[in-house]
Amino acid sequence: MQMLREYFKGFGEISSKDMDFLIDRCTEKTLEKGEKLIRPHEHIDSIYFIASGFLHYFSHNEFGERITLKVISPNNCWTIMDSFFHQVTTSDECLALTHVRYCELKRSDYEAVKSHNKDLANFIQTITEYILSSKVVEANKKSKMSVEERYLDLLQHHPDMIQQVPVHIIASYIGTSRETLHRIRRKLTAA
Amino acid sequence: MQMLREYFKGFGEISSKDMDFLIDRCTEKTLEKGEKLIRPHEHIDSIYFIASGFLHYFSHNEFGERITLKVISPNNCWTIMDSFFHQVTTSDECLALTHVRYCELKRSDYEAVKSHNKDLANFIQTITEYILSSKVVEANKKSKMSVEERYLDLLQHHPDMIQQVPVHIIASYIGTSRETLHRIRRKLTAA
DNA sequence: TTGTTAATGTGTCAAATGACACAGTTTTTG
């Protein structure tokens, strides 16, 4: 929970009373490796903050193969935005690739925080703007980089992900096949 | 301006007084084909609503070649989020591919709207959530589709873009070369 | 512990792609 506090502090100043109100609405949970955070065709009713571990967020193509949409890392807020904001079901899934510690904020509590007072409403608005901006920056960065550059970027910024997440999932995350990623790795170790 | 009103209405109910306050803070402008909306190394200080025409939003790679980040279509709000929210300069550019009509909302007016009253603050929060959700949906859709599927998707949803925007820009938008896009088009007309 | 399943490493090969070169066409501009 201390980690979540620090995460929130990064977005600006709020009174400790407001911070407590916010933190009190979050509950700590864990997942075992292989457990699902989001089951198929579920209603998403929470925002999640990942404290440790990695999650695999994926969808399916016409023939049931998994399409990686994201590998979710610690110290991030995440949910299936579309499903959460518009209260529709999703066919996507999300499962723990390792043991995961996370905090959950239910929709009703999210609404409660927004309407508690003006400062908290502004605070949530700031966080939303920040996340929006990050998503766009991330997408732009991705479209500028080659597959190899994306791998090097992961190595630099998320070395622990490379250690703990299977190669074929990393590969699909950076948009290639496991064989091509293997070629890249071989080339890099040779150099 | 009527178009912007309709666009806002799509996000929910607000009083006509609030709507007027919001609309009054927007100013109508135009760009000629080839004119720049965003110059390199500029501070972004506005949000834009595109009423008609197409814009090319691009960055540069190490050797100065243009990397398409987006082709901006009518009936959309757009800005360089990162630069707008965090008041940093951007090295990206944005120029008109056709004659463009748009509305501009300055940062100071955006802040004024947010702090005018609770309803408007909530309204802006709702729009921000909506745009965030759309960005993620769009990115996920993109990662699920092949280049050919992305082209077919454009044909279906933005036939006018295909007409009015040069092939090499469409190609880089959907993530391929102009030659490969040409092969796809040839194959489709043959069938 | 052992059998089973998942993950990784590697080679071959056909298919897809990007780079290049150039011709024809359209648009812009002086």
Add this chain to the structure above:
DNA sequence: CAAAAACTGTGTCATTTGACACATTAACAA
């Protein structure tokens, strides 16, 4: 109007990629 610039269409070719096949190793469960 004429020249220049931008855009489009097309062929060739070397490179990259994904798909497949299979061996080896690691992780897991009975």
